[in-house]
Amino acid sequence: MTSADSVPxxxxxTAPEEDPSRxxxxxxxxxxxxxxxxxxxxxxxxxxxxxxxxxxxxxxxxNHLSFIDSIAIxxxxxxxxVHFLAKSSYFEGTGFKGWLSxxxxxxxxxxxxxxxxxxxxxDALDQQRQILETGAAVALYPxxxxxxxxxLYKGRTGVAFLALQTGAPVVPVGLTGTDRVMPVGAKFxxxxxxxxxxxxxxxxxxxxGPASSGKARRTAxxxxxxxxxxxxxxxxxNAYNESPAQSPxxxxxxxxxxxxx
Numbered sequence: 001m002t003s004a005d006s007v008p009x010x011x012x013x014t015a016p017e018e019d020p021s022r023x024x025x026x027x028x029x030x031x032x033x034x035x036x037x038x039x040x041x042x043x044x045x046x047x048x049x050x051x052x053x054x055x056x057x058x059x060x061x062x063n064h065l066s067f068i069d070s071i072a073i074x075x076x077x078x079x080x081x082v083h084f085l086a087k088s089s090y091f092e093g094t095g096f097k098g099w100l101s102x103x104x105x106x107x108x109x110x111x112x113x114x115x116x117x118x119x120x121x122x123d124a125l126d127q128q129r130q131i132l133e134t135g136a137a138v139a140l141y142p143x144x145x146x147x148x149x150x151x152l153y154k155g156r157t158g159v160a161f162l163a164l165q166t167g168a169p170v171v172p173v174g175l176t177g178t179d180r181v182m183p184v185g186a187k188f189x190x191x192x193x194x195x196x197x198x199x200x201x202x203x204x205x206x207x208x209g210p211a212s213s214g215k216a217r218r219t220a221x222x223x224x225x226x227x228x229x230x231x232x233x234x235x236x237x238n239a240y241n242e243s244p245a246q247s248p249x250x251x252x253x254x255x256x257x258x259x260x261x
Contacts, residue, residue, distance in 0.1 A: 046076045048199035048231075051171055054080065057132040058202070061159050061224050062173035063152055063232045064141040068182045068189055069175055070110065073139045076197040083131055084139040085124060086110035125158055132166045139173075142224060143241045144260075148184055152225070152234035153241035156260045160220035164211035169202035170224055174231025198231040 052058075060073060060082060074082050091102045091112040105112075111127070131138050140162075142155030163170050176196045182189040203223060209216030229236065240260055 043194055044072065044076060045194065045196045046199075047196070048201075049076070051199045051201050052077055052080060053137075053169065053171070053202065055135065057135050057166060057168040058137045059132070059159060059163055059168050059170045060137065060139040060173050060199075061142055061170050061228065062139060063175055063228050063234065064143050064146050065150065065175055066146065066178035066182045066184075069141070069146075069178050070139065071104075072175060072178055072195055072197055073173060076199075077137070077139075080137060082137040082139050083111055085128070086112060088112040125162060128162055129166055132162065132168050142221065142228070145241055146184065147234075147237075147241060149237075150179060150234060151237040152229055152232060153237045154239060154260075155221040155225040155228075156240070157214075157217040157221045159224060160205060160208075160217045161211050163203075163205045164208065164216060164220060167206065169204055171202050172200035172224060172227035172231055174198040174200070174228055174233070176232060200227050200231050203227060 060077065062069065062073060070084055070086065073084075086105050090105050090110070092098070093101050111131075128138055128140070140159045142159045143153045144156050147153060159170065162168065174197075176198075177193055178195050180190065180193040181195055205220040205223065208220040208223070211217065242260075
């Protein structure tokens with residue numbers, strides 16, 4: 001799953017324009033039904049919940065291991081609403097399966113976006129900025145996409161950019177066990193595994209410098225990833241989580257110094 005992360009998605013023009021800080025009745029009802037059910041089935045172990053701000057804008061920056069990470073985080077953060085970006089395809093299916101997917105993602109606070117690159121990535125960051133400016137909470141995955149081998153990959157700078165631009169604190173999150181509950185390719189989650197969700201102390205990244213500084217974005221991102229690593233205990237990959245280059249030009253582009261949002 002792609003959540004509110006720095007993977008370049010393009011905003012869905014049909015996305016709701018309601019104030020994210022005031023959750024819809026469907027979100028409220030869905031959360032009230034989903035959270036107790038998830039707790040009863042999976043008995044998640046939550047640590048550091050005292051670090052979750054009760055109000056005001058906040059960014060939850062987490063490692064990403066499984067499709068269900070974007071369900072685990074809202075359940076653990078409850079009763080506070082939290083929003084993230086999800087692929088628009090999860091909202092566009094037909095029949096009962098399509099209705100169920102759309103209902104589930106709406107219930108956990110997802111906002112549909114389309115994947116893209118370049119300007120689309122900046123548009124997605126701007127959408128997240130608008131959510132934060134309402135005083136709401138968002139969840140993001142600095143790695144950009146799920147880790148298929150369980151290692152923690154280098155963070156992209158989109159999360160730090162948002163934090164430095166808006167002044168929102170970043171609460172690091174370390175997830176363990178979600179990849180065993182629902183491994184890549186599984187159609188249904190296992191009920192035999194237990195998930196642990198650890199929240200770290202909020203990070204004020206303003207000392208790194210302004211959002212316009214590439215160095216500030218990079219060092220702030222490294223601080224976020226170090227905090228996530230301390231919570232998750234994963235092996236470090238020391239590389240970005242991205243598919244192999246498909247062309248010689250792409251290999252050259254990746255070899256040159258540049259910033260990955």
